[in-house]
Amino acid sequence: MRSEIDYSVYLVTARDLLPVGKHYLESLEESLQGGVTVVQLREKTIDTGEFIQIAQSTKAICDKYNTPLLINDRIDVALAIDCAGVHVGQSDAPLAVARRLLGPNKVIGVSAGNIDQAIAAQKGGADYLGIGAIYGTQTKDVSNKIMGPAGARAVLAALDPHSPIKTVVIGGIKSDNVLRVLHGVHFRDTKRYLDGVAVVSDIVSSPRPRKATENLARLVQAFRNNENTKPEPAINDIDSVLNKVSEIINAIPDQSPLIQQMANIVTANDQANATLALGASPVMAAVVGDQKDLNPHIGALLINMGTVSDEQKRAMLAGGRYSNINKKPLIFDPVAVGATSFRRETGKELLSHWHPTVIKGNAAEIGALSGLNEVTTKGVDSVGPGFKDPYLVVRSLANRERCVVVMTGKDDYISDGERTAKISNGHQLLGQITGSGCVTGTAIATCCAVASMTEGDMNKDGKLTTGDHFIASIAGVLALEISAEIASTRNDVRGPNTFRSAWIDEMSNLDKIDLSKMSRVIVA
Numbered sequence: 231m232r233s234e235i236d237y238s239v240y241l242v243t244a245r246d247l248l249p250v251g252k253h254y255l256e257s258l259e260e261s262l263q264g265g266v267t268v269v270q271l272r273e274k275t276i277d278t279g280e281f282i283q284i285a286q287s288t289k290a291i292c293d294k295y296n297t298p299l300l301i302n303d304r305i306d307v308a309l310a311i312d313c314a315g316v317h318v319g320q321s322d323a324p325l326a327v328a329r330r331l332l333g334p335n336k337v338i339g340v341s342a343g344n345i346d347q348a349i350a351a352q353k354g355g356a357d358y359l360g361i362g363a364i365y366g367t368q369t370k371d372v373s374n375k376i377m378g379p380a381g382a383r384a385v386l387a388a389l390d391p392h393s394p395i396k397t398v399v400i401g402g403i404k405s406d407n408v409l410r411v412l413h414g415v416h417f418r419d420t421k422r423y424l425d426g427v428a429v430v431s432d433i434v435s436s437p438r439p440r441k442a443t444e445n446l447a448r449l450v451q452a453f454r455n456n457e458n459t460k461p462e463p464a465i466n467d468i469d470s471v472l473n474k475v476s477e478i479i480n481a482i483p484d485q486s487p488l489i490q491q492m493a494n495i496v497t498a499n500d501q502a503n504a505t506l507a508l509g510a511s512p513v514m515a516a517v518v519g520d521q522k523d524l525n526p527h528i529g530a531l532l533i534n535m536g537t538v539s540d541e542q543k544r545a546m547l548a549g550g551r552y553s554n555i556n557k558k559p560l561i562f563d564p565v566a567v568g569a570t571s572f573r574r575e576t577g578k579e580l581l582s583h584w585h586p587t588v589i590k591g592n593a594a595e596i597g598a599l600s601g602l603n604e605v606t607t608k609g610v611d612s613v614g615p616g617f618k619d620p621y622l623v624v625r626s627l628a629n630r631e632r633c634v635v636v637m638t639g640k641d642d643y644i645s646d647g648e649r650t651a652k653i654s655n656g657h658q659l660l661g662q663i664t665g666s667g668c669v670t671g672t673a674i675a676t677c678c679a680v681a682s683m684t685e686g687d688m689n690k691d692g693k694l695t696t697g698d699h700f701i702a703s704i705a706g707v708l709a710l711e712i713s714a715e716i717a718s719t720r721n722d723v724r725g726p727n728t729f730r731s732a733w734i735d736e737m738s739n740l741d742k743i744d745l746s747k748m749s750r751v752i753v754a
């Protein structure tokens with residue numbers, strides 16, 4: 231009988247990466263005590279005799295903990311010690327040969343660096359796929375095959391949903407990014423979960439491998455608990471939504487969250503002033519050196535790609551990563567993401583490094599991220615009447631990216647994949663000033679910060695952030711559009727520039743407004 235393997239925390243060994251003074255078998259045993267569920271012995275430089283010896287001593291310890299052992303590349307070694315099976319790469323013994331030599335009762339895992347390799351291994355009867363590399367790593371040169379969580383998600387999506395094949399990801403996975411990876415890879419449409427994460431250095435290089443393994447195991451389990459828990463019924467009747475919106479907007483001055491914004495040079499000043507007017511505090515820190523120390527203190531981070539430079543991009547990568555680690559809402563404004571290849575690449579790189587809580591863009595930006603060309607761009611603006619089915623566009627992207635998507639325009643569409651809202655507030659003067667979309671990002675970030683600070687969650691360990699960010703996004707959009715409507719009626723407004731000042735003034739008066747009376751929102 232082929233062993234039923236639990237792939238949750240899959241250790242791939244590397245004796246050359248052990249900390250000075252740590253013995254291989256001691257480290258292995260500690261990691262098994264910490265919760266490693268399957269081990270792969272990976273040796274690249276030793277001769278066959280020594281390989282068999284190490285494999286025997288590795289198997290003795292694995293047996294003590296009832297943990298299956300696989301051998302990297304070497305079918306002969308696996309046969310010699312009669313372990314659970316092997317892992318083979320694309321340039322090792324072909325799967326069919328490995329199966330013939332090992333027989334039906336051994337487990338065979340195959341490396342998959344792309345969809346074609348994954349499908350071939352699935353059709354060939356592999357028991358599991360090692361999908362990677364997710365990120366770069368010092369352990370092995372994988373620079374030509376880094377796919378990010380989105381690449382692994384595409385592999386999962388391409389697999390036959392009825393196939394029993396299991397999947398793990400590998401490459402640069404550590405306790406500080408494992409939740410982000412699991413959230414980014416899980417393929418919602420077919421409900422195909424990853425079966426585990428394969429890790430080398432995060433465990434092997436640690437002086438405390440037991441603790442390192444416990445951390446990984448706890449996060450993998452927390453993610454699963456979160457996915458398997460039936461969520462509380464989401465608020466979606468319009469009265470409850472608008473009540474919640476008012477609660478969030480009115481709580482901004484009490485909570486006074488610090489809103490970090492990597493803004494663009496055209497609109498940064500308006501964004502900072504809008505933050506203050508809403509009752510929050512802006513911090514426009516956009517250099518790498520600030521990110522680690524600042525991140526624990528912020529309520530949310532807004533990343534706006536409008537005038538992104540190489541230095542700012544590095545800060546965006548780091549700031550977003552810390553936001554995922556510290557469970558801070560991360561709002562991504564992919565300004566003009568489809569306009570140039572540099573912007574397309576930058577958007578892709580950012581989304582591969584961290585997981586956004588909300589993506590906010592105009593129709594052209596949301597279309598570019600969705601891979602649709604129905605709506606085109608002119609500079610930073612969207613051209614034409616928009617999508618035929620905007621509900622479907624936002625819902626699909628929200629499902630794919632597992633986040634809230636806000637598509638702004640004459641009508642705004644917001645979806646978390648389950649619920650979708652249409653907002654028809656706003657004023658045409660918003661289209662005559664630069665940066666109204668960027669300031670909308672500021673308001674969404676502010677409302678998401680409040681939602682996250684005020685709403686607890688039983689399953690927060692398995693989440694990247696807490697709070698109902700669908701409703702917070704509605705709150706952010708309404709806050710801006712209703713203040714614009716009120717500003718537009720003021721006698722002192724003579725055109726776009728006076729409107730801009732009045733608009734920011736009115737953001738600070740929202741507590742005096744009955745938002746439910748002015749809101750034009752439908753939730754489907």
Ligand SMILES: Cc1ncc(COP(=O)(O)OP(=O)(O)O)c(N)n1
Pocket residue numbers: 240242270272302303317318319320322339340341342359360361362370398400428
């Ligand atoms: C679980 C898992 N996935 C992928 C690999 C990589 O295997 P391979 O492509 O054979 O490369 P080497 O490990 O031989 O360098 C793996 N070992 N484990």
Ligand SMILES: Cc1nc(C(=O)O)sc1CCOP(=O)(O)O
Pocket residue numbers: 242341361362363364366367368369370372400401402403428429430431432
């Ligand atoms: C052995 C291996 N194979 C990879 C692949 O992508 O096929 S990445 C990798 C090394 C992973 O090491 P770490 O957990 O230290 O990043």
